[in-house]
Every structure is written in structure tokens, then in C-alpha cells.
Amino acid sequence: MKILTHNMLMCNVKGCDKGNFPLRIELSEPVSIQETEFNEDFARRLIGKVDWPALAETAAALGLYDKLGIPELPSTPPEAATADDALLKAMHRVLLEVQVIEGKLVCNNCGKAYSVSKGIPNMLLTQDEL
Amino acid sequence: MSRPEEIGPPEIFYNETEAKKYTTNSRIQEIQARMTNRALELLNLPPDQPSLVLDIGCGSGLSGDVLAENGHTWVGIDISKPMLEVAVEREVDGDLFLWDMGEGLSFRTGVFDGAISISALQWLCNADKKGHEPHKRLRLFFNTLYKCLARGARAVLQVYPNGPDQMNMITTAAMRCGFSGGLVVDYPNSTRAKKFFLCLFAGSATTDGRVEM
Numbered sequence: 573m574k575i576l577t578h579n580m581l582m583c584n585v586k587g588c589d590k591g592n593f594p595l596r597i598e599l600s601e602p603v604s605i606q607e608t609e610f611n612e613d614f615a616r617r618l619i620g621k622v623d624w625p626a627l628a629e630t631a632a633a634l635g636l637y638d639k640l641g642i643p644e645l646p647s648t649p650p651e652a653a654t655a656d657d658a659l660l661k662a663m664h665r666v667l668l669e670v671q672v673i674e675g676k677l678v679c680n681n682c683g684k685a686y687s688v689s690k691g692i693p694n695m696l697l698t699q700d701e702l
Numbered sequence: 703m704s705r706p707e708e709i710g711p712p713e714i715f716y717n718e719t720e721a722k723k724y725t726t727n728s729r730i731q732e733i734q735a736r737m738t739n740r741a742l743e744l745l746n747l748p749p750d751q752p753s754l755v756l757d758i759g760c761g762s763g764l765s766g767d768v769l770a771e772n773g774h775t776w777v778g779i780d781i782s783k784p785m786l787e788v789a790v791e792r793e794v795d796g797d798l799f800l801w802d803m804g805e806g807l808s809f810r811t812g813v814f815d816g817a818i819s820i821s822a823l824q825w826l827c828n829a830d831k832k833g834h835e836p837h838k839r840l841r842l843f844f845n846t847l848y849k850c851l852a853r854g855a856r857a858v859l860q861v862y863p864n865g866p867d868q869m870n871m872i873t874t875a876a877m878r879c880g881f882s883g884g885l886v887v888d889y890p891n892s893t894r895a896k897k898f899f900l901c902l903f904a905g906s907a908t909t910d911g912r913v914e915m
């Protein structure tokens with residue numbers, strides 16, 4: 573699971589609709605980093621889609637700034653039209669190059685833990701969570 | 703030949719062996735690619751814009767490959783773990799989730815530029831488990847799909863209905879959840895080649911990008 577997708581993912585348990593985002597990432601294996609092609613247009617478009625406070629929180633919690641050697645991302649949305657290359661590249665690296673492979677995603681509100689195995693989060697609910 | 707959805711639920715039907723057989727069958731690969739290209743055409747994304755697309759029932763990522771070839775970033779959900787594991791082995795570009803679409807989607811509002819689904823939606827009409835109510839599951843699916851699409855975005859869902867009643871049940875559920883749009887039928891006069899694409903609009907965007915609800 574990429575950080576981009578994590579940034580869009582909320583808890584799916586019925587009735588859990590406040591404080592259900594972002595899900596807390598608990599790793600049981602370090603994140604994997606895979607270089608992907610940088611697309612400036614796409615990175616710029618993502619500015620409006622990303623939840624910036626959640627992104628900054630997640631990047632810090634996973635120690636991604638040190639790991640990737642990039643400047644810290646802002647916790648408020650930057651201006652899409654004027655975002656510079658350095659910011660767009662840092663965004664690209666965090667959002668699209670970092671992968672959670674093994675661990676779990678925990679809801680801070682209801683406590684539901686979604687396991688992640690082979691990079692695939694298991695979002696299935698039980699009968700009483702529906 | 704029996705239809706897979708009449709044999710058993712998708713997570714049982716597509717076991718490891720079936721998932722591999724399905725993915726490496728060249729006829730299936732070709733049909734999947736052709737239907738995905740058609741879905742992409744109907745999705746009508748802005749030209750030359752790299753978009754974020756949700757693939758519902760992504761399986762082993764055959765449809766996702768077409769999305770990636772067209773420059774899009776995709777997120778795929780599927781209820782078959784073996785299928786998703788084949789996708790991981792194939793090192794697809796998309797992000798994968800083990801997810802039952804009938805339990806609803808929980809992505810943030812308006813994040814996807816479009817959604818496609820190839821040959822998956824008919825599974826939702828089955829009551830595979832105790833407590834499965836197809837109407838309820840369809841409603842939850844369409845309601846939550848609507849929310850996670852950008853306003854004016856489309857969802858194009860290719861379906862193999864088992865008859866007009868099932869197609870009607872799916873279309874009605876989508877319209878009740880706020881979608882507009884309708885059914886596109888390709889090769890309507892051929893029983894073998896006939897294909898149904900449910901084209902749904904989540905609100906409508908005007909030509910200058912403003913959104914009318």
C-alpha cells in the first residue's frame with residue numbers, strides 16, 4: 573500500500589465516522605521504497621486531493637523525511653499553481669514510492685485493526701462491524 | 703459452461719489454481735484488455751491528464767495494466783485473495799486491497815477521477831452468505847462509490863447480468879444513490895459478443911470545470 577492510498581483511506585466499520593482518519597500505521601517490517609517515474613502534472617494534481625495534516629503526520633510517524641532525505645512536507649495545503657519542483661518531488665517520493673508491506677492499520681476511533689500482508693490491506697469486516 | 707458466479711462466491715471460486723489459470727489464459731487476457739479499453743473510452747477522462755482511477759474487482763490486475771499503459775495511477779479492490787496475490791507476483795503498478803464491495807467503500811470524498819469495473823458487479827447480486835441481502839449490498843456499494851468520486855466523474859461498470867431483471871436491479875440501485883447515466887450495450891444483436899456497460903455520472907461538470915449538481 574502506497575502512502576497516497578493510505579491518505580485516502582478511512583475506517584469502514586459501520587457507525588465509525590468521526591476520528592476514523594488517518595488510520596495509524598503499525599509496521600512489522602520496514603517500509604519498502606521503490607523508485608517510480610516522476611510525473612509533474614500528476615504530482616501537481618495530487619495537491620488538491622491530499623489531506624495535508626494527515627500526510628505530514630504519517631510521514632513524520634514513519635520517519636520518512638530521514639529515510640528519504642527530503643525536506644518536511646507542509647501540514648497545510650500548498651498553492652497548486654506555485655508549488656516548486658522540490659516540493660512536488662518530495663510529495664512524489666512520499667506518496668508514490670513508499671510502500672507498506674507488512675503490518676496493520678489501526679483506527680484511532682474504534683480500534684479496528686486491518687492487517688496488511690504482502691502489501692495488501694485486508695479491509696473485510698465481520699458481521700457485527702457491518 | 704456454467705457461469706462462475708453460479709458455481710460459488712468469488713472468494714471461493716477464484717482459488718489459487720483458478721486465479722493463475724484465469725490470468726494466464728490468452729483469450730481471457732485479450733477479452734479483459736478489450737473491455738477495459740472500451741470502459742476507458744466511456745470513462746471520458748480529460749485527454750492527456752494522468753488520473754487516479756479506482757478498479758472495482760481488479761482481480762490479478764489485467765484491467766489495471768491497461769490503465770497504467772494509458773498513464774493512469776490505479777487503486778484496485780477485490781474479494782479474492784489468490785487473485786490479488788497473482789497481481790502482486792505480476793508486480794502490477796496499482797495499489798491493491800482485499801475488499802468486499804458489498805460492504806461499502808471507505809475512501810475520502812471526491813478522491814477518484816473515475817472508476818471502472820470489469821466483469822465483477824454481477825457477483826454482488828448473489829446472496830452467497832447468510833445475512834447477504836443483495837439490494838442492501840448494492841445500495842451500500844453505489845452510495846459509497848458516489849461519495850469517493852470527484853464531482854462530475856464517471857464510473858463505467860461492465861457487467862454480465864444473468865437476465866434483464868438483474869440488470870434492472872443494478873441500474874435502479876445506482877440511480878437511487880444519485881447517479882445519472884445509463885446502459886450502453888455493445889453488439890446488441892449478438893448473443894455471444896453482447897456486452898453491457900453501465901455508465902454512471904456522479905453529478906455533472908460543466909465544460910469550464912464547474913460542477914452542477
Ligand SMILES: [Zn+2]
Nearest residue numbers: 583588679682
Ligand atoms: Zn473505526
